[in-house]
Every structure is written in C-alpha cells, then in structure tokens.
Amino acid sequence: MARQERAERTRNIILDGAARAFDATGFQGTSLSDIVRESGVTKGALYFHFASKEALAQAIITEQFTVWDPFQDDEEPGVQTVIDLLHNMAESLQKDVRVRAGIRMVIEQGTFEDPDPAPYQRWMDAISRCLTLAQSRGDVLPDVDPEEAAGFIVGCWTGLQLSSQVFTGRADLHRSTTTMWQLLLPGLVPPRRLGRFRPEGSGAAAKANGQPVNGDGRRVNGDGEAPAGPAAD
Template identity: 35%
Template sequence: MAKQDRSVRTRRRVLEAAAEVFEREGYRATTVSEIAAAAGMTKGAVYFHFSGKEELAHTILDEQQRGAVDALLPQNVKLQEIVDSGLVLAERLHTDRLVRASVRLSLDQQAAELDRSSAFRTWTEANLAILQEAGRRGELLAHVDVAATAELFVGSFAGLQHMSQLLAGYADLPQRISVLLHHVMPSIAIPPVLGKLDLRAERGAHLIAEAEARATAAAAGAPPVAGEGSTPDAA
C-alpha cells in the first residue's frame, strides 16, 4: 500500500510539473526534459508514469471535468447545476494549476496533434443535459433553444476566461462569470426559478471548500458536513 501511495504521489508530481511547463511554454515548446527538471526527477522517471508529453497533455485536459465532480452536488432547482459548474470552474482556474494548464492546452493553436475539442464537447454535452432536464421540469421559458444555450455558456466562458487571464491572472474570473449568469439566466429561466438561483461569485469557492470538508470528514469517519451545496433551494 505504501508503495502504491508513493506511486500516486509521484504521478501527481509529474502532472503538476507538466502543468507548470505547459501553462508557461505551450504544448509545442514543452519538452519531457523540461517537465522532468520541473518535477526534480529524471526523464526515465517521467516515462515510467507517462508515455510522453502527449499523454501528459491529454491527462491534464481531462482535469477540467474530473476535479470538479465532488463539488457539484445535485440540486432541486436544476438550473442551479449549470450555474455551479461555471462558478466552480472559474474558482478552480484561479486556484488550480492543472485546470489552468488544461484550458491553456484547449486554446493552444500550436497543439494540432491534441484533440483540443474534447473539453468543449464535454462541457457542451454536460450543459445540454442539464438544460434538457430543466426544460422537462418546467424551469425554462418557452422560447429557449437548449442546444444553442449550451454552446453559448461554453463559448462565453472561454472568452471571459481568456480576458480574465490577460487582465487579472484569473483573479476576477468568478466575478466575470457571475455577471454573465446575471445577464443570461433572466433570458432562459421562469421567474419563480430565477428567484431561487444563487449566482454569487463566491459560490464556487464555497462549494469547493465544502467538498474538501466532506472528503476530510469521510477520511476521518466523521458525519457528512452540511453546508451551502447541500441545501439546493438556498438562494
């Protein structure tokens, strides 16, 4: 077990080093030698865990979705879930190097050999599923085109995160996404649902903190931690 834990930690160390270099240099300019140096290990150690920089890049690209799962709880108001996914990702971009690197790779036009469209497709499909269920529950205005709206959220987020990166190093991204949501949600949600939505910029940070508290409590065998994310109707 100790050997397995050490392997997991080493693999994570390689990923974080790769994220640091990809974020700084971009995909094409990055080398395995640079990643090994950033991780403080040999190239052989890197290759023991990953076949090369392409596998590292794809693993980091997957981090956009994988790392947010624990913070995104089912909500009684379905539209709150699409709000939460945007606010949690905004917060993670501000605080998590792997997520920043994944977005850098997604938008890196020099990374032609990577399937950079997968992240956009995955987020669009996830948003579409939420919107379709929201429609079935009667949460949407009659005119809403769910497919177009799902793409609008993804495209708008991509543009705002790039602007935030250049102007503020992602520090203001949660606020920018909150502003977007305050503009878009009134055009798609029926008034009773709109009044229940929590669109605050700080909600993403709260959800992440609660997920971390739940994980800590579970590891210690303590009762689940209740909070903002576990009270779906709280606005």
C-alpha cells in the same frame, strides 16, 4: 501495494511539474526537459508513466473534469447547478495549477497532432443535461434548445476566462462570471422564476465568490437575510 503507491506518487509529481510548466509557457513552449526539471524526476521515470509530451497534456486535460464531480450528486440538477459549476471552475482556475494547465491545453489543442474535441463536448453534454432537466420543471423557457444553449454558455465562459486572465490574472473572474449570468439568465429562465437563481452562486460557490450564505446555503444580504425572489408557481 507499496510499489503501486510509489508509482502513483511519482505520476502525480510528474503531473504537478508538467502543469506548472504548461501553465507558465504553454504546450509549444514547454519541453520534456522543462517538465523533468519542474518535477525533479529522471527522464526515464517520466517515460515510464507517459509516452510523450502530448500524453501528459491529455492526462491533465482529462483531470480538469474532476471539477464536475461534486455536482454529480446534486439531487435536483438544473440551472443553479450550471451557475455554481462555473463559479467552482473560476475558483479552481485561481487556485489549482492543474486546472489552469488543463484549460490552457484544451485551448491549445489545435497545436496537437491529434486534437480531441471531447473536453468541450463533455462540458456541453453535462450542461445540456442540466438544462434539459430544468426545462422539464419549467425553469427554462420552452423555446430554448438545451444543446445550443450549452454550447453558447461554454463558448461565452471560455472567452470570459481568457480575457480575465489577460486583464487581471483572473482576479475578477468570479465577478465577471456573475455578470455573465446576470445577462444570460433572462434569456434562459421564465421571468416569474428568475428570483430562484443566484448568478453569484449558491452554497460553496457563493462562499468562493466571497458572498455570505446562511445555514441552508443561500446567499444573505448585509442584514443577514436571504434576498427574496418572486414567488414560485
């Protein structure tokens, strides 16, 4: 057991070092020697855990989807789940080097010998499921195709976080994500139900976005009251 724990610690140290290197200089700009230097391990230890630089990149890409894990237990996944997911991703991109490296590796997959579309597809499938459930409850317009909408949302936010990185180092990513949802929600949600959803996030996502929330996780205004939305039918 002790040997297994040491091996897992070493693997994590290597992933941390690789993430820092990939985040700084990208896949093509990073060598295995750079990763060894960042990790502080021997090249032999690196090769024990990962057969190649591409294997390291794929491991980091796979890991970024743990950001979705807290939302798997959502009792009623739907539109707000997707909104909060993207705000949670924004928070992780600002604070977690592995997530930043994972996103960068997804974008740079065209330089891999065997690019894998699975990361994008997993995002789109998860979002599509949420929107399909929401549509069955009347929270998504009947003429919206959940699969097409999911692809559009992933594409929009991918471009958004890239431009945010270029202009502000992602400092404005929560605000930009809120603006994106303010623009997209009227095309997804029936007008009478728009007030149910918080483009700035709810619960932990709202807190990450710097929004005060009350005990039940709803955003509150400056008077400490949750903003009223249209009555649900």
